[in-house]
Amino acid sequence: MVPSFRPLGLLPLLMFSTGSFSQLNGIDMRDRMEEMEHIWVDNNGANTDGFVGAVSPCSNYVGPNGQNRGEQSSAQWVRFVFHDSVTANLAAGTGGVDASLGFESDRPENLGLFVNDTLRFMSPTVSAYTSMSDNIALGLIASLAECGGTTTGIPLRVGRIDAEEAGPAGVPEPTTDLKTTLAQFAAAGFNQSETIALTACGHSLGRIHFSNFPDIVDASAVTSTNINGGVGFDATPAVFDNAVVTDYIGGTGAQGGLLVTAGNVSDRSDFRLYVSDNNVTMQALSVEATFQSQCNSLFERMINTVPAAVTLSDPITPMTWKAVDIGLDITPTGAVSISGYIRNLYYATAPPTVVYYDTSTANGTLSAVEVTTTALSSGTSIFGYTVYYGFNNTIASPGTTSLNFEGISYPVNDEIFILTAQSTSSRSDFVLKAAALTSLTSGLGSMTGVLYVPERQQGTVVNKIVNTTVPMTAYATAGNYTLFSSGSVAVQNTRSVIAKVLLGDSASRTVKGDLFAQGA
Incomplete structure (x- = not known):
């Protein structure tokens, strides 16, 4: 059923900066x-x-x-x-x-x-x-x-x-x-x-x-x-x-x-x-x-009444512009690409036909502005309407640090990252693949993957998030990067799994397991 809309006037943007949020x-x-x-x-x-x-x-x-x-x-x-x-x-x-x-x-x-x-x-x-x-x-x-x-x-x-x-x-x-x-x-x-x-x-x-x-x-x-x-x-x-x-x-x-x-x-x-x-x-x-x-x-x-050890976030507001399902991939020659969707939430003003974004490096250099002109899908919201624009382009790598559009900046870590398009998920197992700069692998030990798996627990319908750590093995190189794979990892429940990889003190961004290639 299509909900009745609750227009808020000018919808606010959530403004973020890299490193401004704590971890749990x-x-x-x-x-x-x-x-x-x-x-x-x-x-x-x-x-x-x-x-x-x-x-x-x-x-x-x-x-x-x-x-x-x-x-x-x-x-x-x-x-x-x-x-x-x-x-x-x-x-x-x-x-x-x-x-x-x-x-x-x-x-x-x-x-x-x-x-x-x-x-x-x-x-x-x-x-x-x-x-x-x-x-x-x-x-x-x-x-x-x-x-x-x-x-x-x-x-x-x-x-x-x-x-x-x-x-x-x-x-x-x-x-x-x-x-x-x-x-x-x-x-x-x-x-x-x-x-x-x-x-x-x-x-x-x-x-x-x-x-x-x-x-x-x-x-x-x-x-x-x-x-x-x-x-x-x-x-x-x-x-x-x-x-x-x-x-x-x-x-x-x-x-x-x-x-x-x-x-x-x-x-x-x-x-x-x-x-x-x-x-x-x-x-x-x-x-x-x-x-x-x-x-x-x-x-x-x-x-907001919670145990004393819990710290709640700042208030969440609907985002007029938002990046969704950001993922990195790499070619056999070492070219790194970034893909995902840009969502626009609007009420009265029609969405744009062209959306601009850019990526930036640590020294402040902006890549060539990329343009997406096709709205791939749309939806309705209690706040109005949503429209999604897809993007997939090569980035300057290594060295890209953020994805930017409409005043929002999303951190990018192209030093160590999960290969979302090359990782796979089936009904009972995962194969996690990742890339890391070869220069980082020296002296930092082996890469490990972490799967955050919702698992059943006795006495309640509520699933408990269990951290499953898996070893990653180097299997190839691609340009400046070494590629790693976990092999097949059996898990109790593949639904709603979140993944990341670690190499020494370095950690990738987390990604949703449902973005991985789906197997039988």
């Missing part, structure tokens, strides 16, 4: 940021992962048995963030959004399909570039944007690290008393008023289900088109708005939902919260603009 597990933060920007922006058509499509329209459900479940992926994604983050302990610097919930799906406090539905859908976009935790944060932002919020309400950041075991229990349940609920949210950094607001914000989307809470939801909610018996907290469960608040304040409609009106007083967890400050917070949220602003602010804090 040998992966540049810039690469992580640009991969997340891709998942967020490339929604339909060329180069899409289909991530945002899961919540477009907002009422969509991508789990088993389709729409008749009475489930809603956008609401599941918001609920996931709550349950993953609320057991954080700021004083101890532990917990927050870390995907530990994947190990906790069988706990009574995490009833329902939302944990594994969410993780299974997001698994294909988990790699060394984007953790499951980063995907979870994007999931909340995308849900709100597609459900009536804005694309600019909550800044998107990356850098989260996935947990490798379950976290502590303590997600408040319908029968949890007020004191315990407030204490749990306080440990995660939220005061009483913020806890009330977060609860109302979260219950703006989705439903409470008979399948999870048969003591609260009447069996009459179950139908052939509502198998799990979902009942909304208000009349607009697929719209992020303050109807849940105004219904509660006015005593109209669903009156705030079944966690306000449940027949058993002990199940009225929302009511206990809302009245705990004499409805002061709920009265303030009855103004739609206040609701939107407050929810965005609190959700931002929630997705």
Whole structure:
């Protein structure tokens, strides 16, 4: 489905300079940021992962048995963030959004399909570039944007690290008393008023289900088109708005939902919260603009609640111009070429028919300006439209240090690099090939390859990124370069693998394994 566009006026450029980004597990933060920007922006058509499509329209459900479940992926994604983050302990610097919930799906406090539905859908976009935790944060932002919020309400950041075991229990349940609920949210950094607001914000989307809470939801909610018996907290469960608040304040409609009106007083967890400050917070949220602003602010804090050892990136913004899938190759005579795509994201102004770029060397010399005039593919985005231009040209080598266009500079390392067109990937193995300046190989030992492989781990749907180091053997020379090969390397999962090669203290740029030649 083509999304409704959210024009931002003049789309900003992300301005980068070589060496300005830190590394995590040998992966540049810039690469992580640009991969997340891709998942967020490339929604339909060329180069899409289909991530945002899961919540477009907002009422969509991508789990088993389709729409008749009475489930809603956008609401599941918001609920996931709550349950993953609320057991954080700021004083101890532990917990927050870390995907530990994947190990906790069988706990009574995490009833329902939302944990594994969410993780299974997001698994294909988990790699060394984007953790499951980063995907979870994007999931909340995308849900709100597609459900009536804005694309600019909550800044998107990356850098989260996935947990490798379950976290502590303590997600408040319908029968949890007020004191315990407030204490749990306080440990995660939220005061009483913020806890009330977060609860109302979260219950703006989705439903409470008979399948999870048969003591609260009447069996009459179950139908052939509502198998799990979902009942909304208000009349607009697929719209992020303050109807849940105004219904509660006015005593109209669903009156705030079944966690306000449940027949058993002990199940009225929302009511206990809302009245705990004499409805002061709920009265303030009855103004739609206040609701939107407050929810965005609190959700931002929630997705940015991470373990103390984690450092998040600067905010990610849609890039008007961007290079995609940059790769280097070499001929038998040693000529080095650079290839890839230039993406233009636009809303109202038609894309150019000619795109210019150049490459530069360490001494500042610019190569001859190259021109691409053919738009190879296009797509649509929640931010407008995308168009892709291909390029493939020889560079001055050795010595080229950057690819430049439209005020953006991408670092190029032509001293040691993976040969993307000559490396291969099949269903179960990789053959990694690379080139390094022959002058670098003297005294630096053997080249090694590193494959960042998403592998299954016991107890959760979340894949763990495992660094697989493989020896590389010299097999030929080409001009100034020595060529290396790993031979066939068996891996558990070839999907979403990231690769790089090392020679002494020198390291190549990382590349996606899906750019390699594909075998059987």
